Amino acid sequence: MSKSHVSVTEQTYGEVNQLGGVFVNGRPLPNAIRLRIVELAQLGIRPCDISRQLRVSHGCVSKILARYNETGSILPGAIGGSKPRVTTPNVVKNIREYKQSDPGIFAWEIRDRLLADGVCDKYNVPSVSSISRILRNKIGNLSQPNQYESGKHAPAQASLSYNHIYPYSYPNMSPTGTKMTSPTAVPVTAGHMSISRAWPSAHTVTNILGIRAFMDPTAITGTEGYAPKMEEWSSVNRAAFPSAHGVNGIDKSTIEGDIKYPQPSSTLSSYVSACAYSPTNQYGVYSGPTGGYVAPGHHHWQPQSPVLSHAGSGMGMHAGDIHPMAFKHQAREGDRKPPSPLSKQQHEDLNVHGLSLSTSSS
DNA sequence: GGCGTGACGGTTGAT
DNA sequence: AGATCAACCGTCACG
DSSP states (O other), rough: OEEEEEEEESSSOOOOOOOEEETTTTTTOHHHHHHHHHHHHHOOOOHHHHHHHTOOHHHHHHHHHHHHHHHSSSOOOSSSSOOOSSSOOHHHHHHHHHHHOOTTHHHHHHHEEEEEEEESOOOTOOOOHHHHHHHIISSTTTTBBTTSSSOOOOOOOOOOOOOOSSSSOOGGOOOTOOBBBBBTTTOOOOOOGGOOOOOOOTTTTTHHHHHHHHHHHGGGGGOOOOOOOHHHHHHHHHTTTTHHHHTTTTTGGGGSSSOOSOOOSHHHHHHHHHHHOOOTTTSOOOOSSSSSSHHHHHHHHOOOOOTTTOOOSSSOTTTTOGGGGGGGGGGGGGGGGOOOOTTTTTTTTOOOOOOOOOOOOO
């Protein structure tokens, strides 16, 4: 075990990997780092070099890049939670109706009917055993009304999605079953992430890396002083990413609606602050020594990369930028892992671990 | 030396 | 409120 605990105070914890990078076991790398990994890879930098420069294990780099190649997203998957229920009230209601109309119906027949009637689809149809359990536990004596129905039978309403009830919308789930935010569950926009960025010259990794926002607290103005939970944060970014397409004029229509939590229009400053961890952030582990990487005041990036420069990229950006290129083109949308369920606070301030990315080796 | 992959220990959030 | 479960995480080591 080369890992060593870094915690020096009760407020900071984390571990240092073999490369000297700080990470929080069990928690995703900051999106900024993830983004950096992808961006560096797009600049042609080898994964092994990215690994060394960012001090992220090569396995992680490989994983992030593979995920990006597969899904077009740099974002981590949804952590935690449980599988969505399939035995929704609507399903139970329909099962009861089937049972009432045909008391001798088999569970597998009910299952088929749920599919045939569009009450469920292949992703959320209950198993036969679940149906049997429903019949046994929830329906039982059909002569008795139950909680799900008080009077007339409502017709099977396949279109009655339980999105508003259940955070996961099966029809929107990826084949991998990754949970996806229901469109109606928590309207989200990512307008604040709709930023273009200038990217430094690819001539040197050092410049490319220029992670001032991580390194230089003075560059982090407007840090809210509160870092939301990582999942919230990542969910924000996850939700935010589609807007990048809007920036690219690819999928703007999908992001202009549901703006419920507009973010400051200053995408640069807001995102820089969002991506910079305050020293009192939740983990504290990425708020290590700063300033040694990019000299404050000398941070000015020019849009030079043909790969990563975009319209309106005149503004210098910091490491925390979520760049449109963080996603692949829309054609990838189909196989992207859907975003994780959005939860309560994720629309609030974006904060990313401050990074201890002292890259003196460069 | 670079890279893909699985085990591992950990976190998270819904149930 | 706490336990359980199943998702995910990044690191590490191996091939």
